Amino acid sequence: MKSDKLKFFAFCLAVLLAPLPLSGSYLTNVLVFVGVNSILALGLNLLLGFAGQISLGQAAFFGLGAYGSGVLTSVYAFNPWVAMVVVALAVAAFAFAIGFPVLRLKGHYLAMATLGVGVIANIAFNETVDLTGGPSGLSGIPNLAIGSFTFDTDLKNYYLVWGFALVMILLSLNLVNSRFGRGLRAIHDSEVAARVMGVNARLMKVQVFTLSAFISAIAGSLYCHVMTFISPTSFGFNTSVELLTMIVIGGFGSVYGSILGALLLTMLPEILRTFNDYDIIVYGLLLVVMTIYMPGGLVKGVPALFRRLTPKKAKEGANA
């Protein structure tokens, strides 16, 4: 327990200090989006990594959050903070309602149903032109502000988004170590066994689905206020798949793994830009190599790799 707390504080410190060496660089801007993706990946990991329920429709909740906040603040002049809460609750309610029928399904069928939710939401963003601006997007979304302090630079947005991310991480860490979290892992391993042991599997699955949607909607609201412009292409099937890749690469069922995956998948294309036109090939190769040699994700694979590369030192340490 104590080492968990230490780990979290170390992580907080890392987040706090990360932008300092980057002062003025565009990488601060990229890190803002890493933050948004981290929150999204975390939401999906709670559902998929812990409870074992797949979702290919996370982009729908992300998009609903973004469009909800975007439309309420730009068209109806809502206070952004109020809008964020209202929208997140509304999206959670929506997820709760569809959760009961959808989560009765398992495996491939669940994947198909959530995929359907994602596709329908994307079509809705495209077709409700009068409300969402349709395919050409919605602009004029204000930045978030506290009093006269506006989150209008990359650095301010960085601390805003990562502040939210840290709260979500703390929440998730507490959640997975609670009775609820143990219940989820029981469902993951064997739903039948969990039910026999008295876990209300059906309700719990819907609850974690709802939580996951809530978290994604918050990420959506943050995204729309950071970008101040949104268009449906950001909330398509590709986004859902990318999120899935993040947690596969980062580590299933690991809170920090989600963050690591989001960091890697968002930063990698920027680093690989030195390869010019071949970046996509290198990117694909790296992903393939990582999934083959690190099946548990980076969060388990990197320490294992480290141990393998330093066998001598480990032995010396053992002898001493």
Place this chain on the structure above:
Amino acid sequence: MRKLITTALALFTLLCLSTVAYAAAPIKIGGLFAVTGPASFLGEPERNTAQMVVDEINKAGGIKGRKIELITYDTVGDTTKAVQLANKLIKNDKVVAIIGPSTTGDSMAIIPVVEKAGIPLISCAAGSKITEPVKKWVFKTAQNDGLAVARIYEQLKKEKKTKVAILTVSDGFGSSGREQLKAQAKVYGIQILSDDTYGPKDTDMTAQLTKIRGSQAQAVICWGTNPGPAVVARNAKQLGLKIPLYMSHGVSSKKFIVLAGDAADGIRLPSGKVLVADLLPKNDKQKASLLSFIKDYQNHYKAEGDHFGGHAWDAVMLLKGAIERGGDTPAGIRNALETTRNFAGIGGVFNFSPRDHAGLTKEAFTLVEVRKKDWVLVK
């Protein structure tokens, strides 16, 4: 063995990180184009053209003796990436101006970034929202959709046709076209009898066309980019639709004729003059620019320069003029851009002013018809 691998990796990393050093400080301009992804049909010719024009300028001695360095990135048509890359161009590469992005979505997404940083942007996307209302630092070279609509309606009015059916694709280009078609109908006394849409990936539009065939429409106007309109053309031929079919400037390249085959015959569309450059009268202001663009593109890429590449040609040349007159600071370039008058480019004759950052009139479009797999001017 392990040491060898480590050394090799280290060397490789160094190679990747090394950048080419320049002797004299060049003027840096940035380019954002959707070279891959769904909008690559725009981004690729734009990137090629921009690079070509910059190379030609440098070969001729640069601007006032200084070379231009063009730094381009691929946005993949993803708005988040466009914002990141715009930040990269401004903060890391320190460019004095940006040309592109290729799509309206990407352009709208980076407008807050360039406005805040005070860097002039010359967008190559068509959406009229980009420069309406006027933003201090944002200009565009692609013709507004509204001008193309006006050109079609003008022709219909001349032929005394007042009832039309519209069929638009449900993406950014189509929805902007649909908005304009509906908004301008009243001005030209035109009645829209049926208003249908199709999806960007649809492969059969018979249902919509059958509905249109049953109406009293005297012309069909289809608004989309390849390949949708080619499908519409084929379906219309199969159904034996007799009324004239109008397309948008979104398909004004040879590729459309290839895709639609025989069904393209008789189809009319508003287009930039680049398609019919050699048919233009000698006194046309744009003729010289058009012919040089087509010749250069043929030399560099062994392919036909199109309308989309033309947007980038205009953007770079406008920038060149602005740097010559206003110096190499972002503010100087912006002010010089705003006072650009009578610049005869590929997309049309540009006249920027503090109230107009799009700079074109409907004369930028000419109505062409497909006849025997080639373009002819509609009189």
